[in-house]
Amino acid sequence: MGKKTLRDAEVKGKKVFVRVDFNVPIDKEGNVTDDTRIRAVLPTIEYLLVRGAAVILASHLGRPKGRPDERFTLRPVARRLGELLGREVRFAGDVVGPGAETAVGYLKPGDVLLLENVRFYPEEERNDPEFAAKLASLADLFVNDAFGAAHRAHASTTGIAAHLPAVAGFLMEKELETLGRLLADPKRPFVAVIGGAKISDKIGVLERLLERADLLLIGGGMANTFLAAQGYDLQASLVETDKLDVARTLLAKAGSGERVMLPVDLVAAPDRERPDERVTVPVDCIPAGWAALDIGAETLKLFEDKLRPARTVFWNGPVGLFEVPGFDAGTLGLAKAIAALDGTTIIGGGDTIAALKRAGVADRVSHVSTGGGASLKLLEGKELPGVAVLQDR
Numbered sequence: 001m002g003k004k005t006l007r008d009a010e011v012k013g014k015k016v017f018v019r020v021d022f023n024v025p026i027d028k029e030g031n032v033t034d035d036t037r038i039r040a041v042l043p044t045i046e047y048l049l050v051r052g053a054a055v056i057l058a059s060h061l062g063r064p065k066g067r068p069d070e071r072f073t074l075r076p077v078a079r080r081l082g083e084l085l086g087r088e089v090r091f092a093g094d095v096v097g098p099g100a101e102t103a104v105g106y107l108k109p110g111d112v113l114l115l116e117n118v119r120f121y122p123e124e125e126r127n128d129p130e131f132a133a134k135l136a137s138l139a140d141l142f143v144n145d146a147f148g149a150a151h152r153a154h155a156s157t158t159g160i161a162a163h164l165p166a167v168a169g170f171l172m173e174k175e176l177e178t179l180g181r182l183l184a185d186p187k188r189p190f191v192a193v194i195g196g197a198k199i200s201d202k203i204g205v206l207e208r209l210l211e212r213a214d215l216l217l218i219g220g221g222m223a224n225t226f227l228a229a230q231g232y233d234l235q236a237s238l239v240e241t242d243k244l245d246v247a248r249t250l251l252a253k254a255g256s257g258e259r260v261m262l263p264v265d266l267v268a269a270p271d272r273e274r275p276d277e278r279v280t281v282p283v284d285c286i287p288a289g290w291a292a293l294d295i296g297a298e299t300l301k302l303f304e305d306k307l308r309p310a311r312t313v314f315w316n317g318p319v320g321l322f323e324v325p326g327f328d329a330g331t332l333g334l335a336k337a338i339a340a341l342d343g344t345t346i347i348g349g350g351d352t353i354a355a356l357k358r359a360g361v362a363d364r365v366s367h368v369s370t371g372g373g374a375s376l377k378l379l380e381g382k383e384l385p386g387v388a389v390l391q392d393r
């Protein structure tokens, strides 16, 4: 990796501002219901603590619209982090100003402090230089371990780096290396599976994967648009009629060799509320007025066959409306098939990860990326602002 990491920095006796992505789901009772993102940064925090640094953690949570909002407080995260670390995690009720400065003033080596939600200030998302300077004034070193927020240029992800030495944390390093290798030097065959609702979110990624992968398997709502571009009547299915040309261009780029594979059968229903009436039909036989909401069993089998010899697999995007039982068989089957492979398996995307968990196989893939938007941006070949500001090696 071309950027400096924690290992390159002197941390003993320092106050270290660590930007993390603690944007986790919290229930009404204030319990963190999925702590994956918290666990993912434990190596960085523990490394700093063992080496005698004081750790100041900052994160966003949800979209509080630039003002304090109890619904988006990070307090429950401090509690959960304390349990995971097995030590006290202090909580500052503010991000900057006296509330934060006092809490930071008390910090000794080996202490951990979590600041309140950085998005309680509109200056955060505006990347306001004065706000960034205030954040920086709390610490001696900036560590960015918030891969999931690295595609955004905010005060706590980029602005702060103008005032402090800035290096990558271990999660950031792992994400950049894993996803970087995927495009630069994948073990072949490299098979990519792309799904999700729409092409429009993922045109850049599709183009790049078309160049780099040996085979692209396409499912989900996005596949409908490709099928429609080929002339099939998708009836009431989700189709992006303004993206038919994009789909045609992508298919033309793939050429006549079997580089792209689309569904051969689909699960259709009168609408998404009526899964019990679903039928599996060939792509050219969707009943009039019905919608395709999952890949069919034959497509799943075809995809499984194509995945079996793969030595590298990247999967982003559910291949159906997996939130609704009845339209989830394709996505859950695909998750299990990918988890059973021996090769390197890399999964990205919030909904895809949710599906992977539903299938009970999240711990059986090589890498689950913690960044949805960030991982897609990176795969498009774009430099992430939160990475660009880190010191070069």
Ligand code: ADP
Residues within 6 Å of the ligand: 195, 196, 197, 198, 201, 219, 220, 221, 222, 238, 292, 293, 294, 316, 317, 318, 319, 320, 321, 322, 323, 348, 349, 350, 351, 352, 353, 372
């Ligand atoms: P990720 O978050 O993993 O990047 P996306 O957000 O791109 O994935 O896509 C996930 C969404 O796509 C899910 O809400 C899923 O229900 C929807 N989806 C997938 N296939 C279909 C379909 N055939 N019709 C409607 N929605 C679909």
Ligand code: MG
Residues within 6 Å of the ligand: 349, 350, 351
């Ligand atoms: Mg999503």
